[in-house]
Amino acid sequence: MPEEKIIEVKNLSKEFKELKAVNQLNLTVFRGDVFGFLGPNGAGKSTTIRMLLSLINPSEGDIRIFEKSLKKERISILKRIGAIVEKPDFYGYLSAFKNLEILGKISGADVSRKRIMDVLELVGLDKRSGSKVKTFSHGMKQRLGLAQSLLHDPDLIILDEPTTGLDPQGMKEIRDLILHLSRDRQKTLFLSSHILHEVELVANRMIIINQGTTMVEGKVSELLNTSKMKVTFEVDDSDKAKSILSETGYTNDLESVINNTLIFNMDSEKIASLNKYFVENNINVSAVIPTRSLEEYFLKITEKVS
Numbered sequence: 001m002p003e004e005k006i007i008e009v010k011n012l013s014k015e016f017k018e019l020k021a022v023n024q025l026n027l028t029v030f031r032g033d034v035f036g037f038l039g040p041n042g043a044g045k046s047t048t049i050r051m052l053l054s055l056i057n058p059s060e061g062d063i064r065i066f067e068k069s070l071k072k073e074r075i076s077i078l079k080r081i082g083a084i085v086e087k088p089d090f091y092g093y094l095s096a097f098k099n100l101e102i103l104g105k106i107s108g109a110d111v112s113r114k115r116i117m118d119v120l121e122l123v124g125l126d127k128r129s130g131s132k133v134k135t136f137s138h139g140m141k142q143r144l145g146l147a148q149s150l151l152h153d154p155d156l157i158i159l160d161e162p163t164t165g166l167d168p169q170g171m172k173e174i175r176d177l178i179l180h181l182s183r184d185r186q187k188t189l190f191l192s193s194h195i196l197h198e199v200e201l202v203a204n205r206m207i208i209i210n211q212g213t214t215m216v217e218g219k220v221s222e223l224l225n226t227s228k229m230k231v232t233f234e235v236d237d238s239d240k241a242k243s244i245l246s247e248t249g250y251t252n253d254l255e256s257v258i259n260n261t262l263i264f265n266m267d268s269e270k271i272a273s274l275n276k277y278f279v280e281n282n283i284n285v286s287a288v289i290p291t292r293s294l295e296e297y298f299l300k301i302t303e304k305v306s
Contacts, residue, residue: 004031005067006156006188007052012061013212014047021047022212025061029190029205034182036199036206036220037192044212045192046086049160052190053083065156082154084162088145092134096125096144099133100151109152119147123177139170146177157181158190163198171198178202230255231271233262233278234287241283250274 007029014022022044029035039045050056052063054074063070065077090099097116104111120126123143128136136144142162149157159178163171179202181187193199199206200220207217216223235241238260245251253266264274271290278285 005029006031006033006065007035007190008062008064008067009048009052010062010064012048012051012063013059014044014051014056015059020212022051022058025209025212026214027207027217029188031188032182032186033205034178034189034191034203036203037190037209038196038199038206039194039209041194043194043209045194045209046160047212048209049083049085049158049190049192052158053081053085054078055085079152080155081158082149082152082156083158083160084142084145084149085158085160087164088141088148090133090141090144093132095130095132096120096136096147097129099144100148103148104151107152111151115151119150122150122180123147124173137170139166139173142166142170142174143177146174150181154187156188156190158192160192161194162191163193163195175202229266229268229290231264231266231274232287232289233264233274233285234289235260235262235278236284236286238262241278244277244281244283248277250277 005028007027009025009027012022012025013020025044025048027037037045037048047056051058052065052070054070066080068077070077090096091102094102097120100116100119101111104116109115117126117129120129123146125140125143125147128140133141133144146159146162162178163174166174175198178189178191182189182202191199191203203220205218206220206223208215233241238257241262242254242257245254250264250266250270253264253270254262255265256263266274268290271288275285275288
């Protein structure tokens, strides 16, 4: 049985005078996906999200959500979507509970006390339900924004850069909540970000766009396994480590040496074998830090498709 398509975008474009923000974009999101929507700043992500939410109209192309035309069945579709676009705004002098009650009434959602407390508990704010929002941290406001988007129990949740401006703990809280919504609540999530590492931790499928155009789309595990990453090895003797590397093919992967830190650009499957090689040659390795930036991966993909 074919997978149900929750979002299907075909040849989507949006022009603002002389700027083509989105250019013939195609993507498909299936039921149950945590779908990463990736691209550098200015790639057209927010414009696309606004079109998905019917906040702006496309210049051309077709959007189908829940296998229905967004143009023809806008109201029924939007009732099944929860979203955070950029930074959520609230009445700072009111409590978290009162904010959700007011915003729920405006949107027509169920605003019973039980429902509001249920979503506050889901995002970990039930114990702060009576606190004024002006006392909340940025991360707490992000979670309150998620609570607002969940009030009407949507089937699809669209999040535009949900971890922007958060500290590491706040980022982890949002990641954990995204995974909980996907695994335990069976929600489909569409997650926009310019941080590849964040998406890698939660998404099962993703797309990378640039200048409003699809560059690559597919399963996260398959796409990332094809790319090289920067790997930092912290060792006790970089001169000795560099010397023994001269006898191996790893020298081709070595980019730089700074103090006792060696930085490689290498395939992920080589990391364990290089670490083993160092240990066998009496090089003490205190840390192995793999990193993969969106910019590096994006450049690799653009070279591949050009």
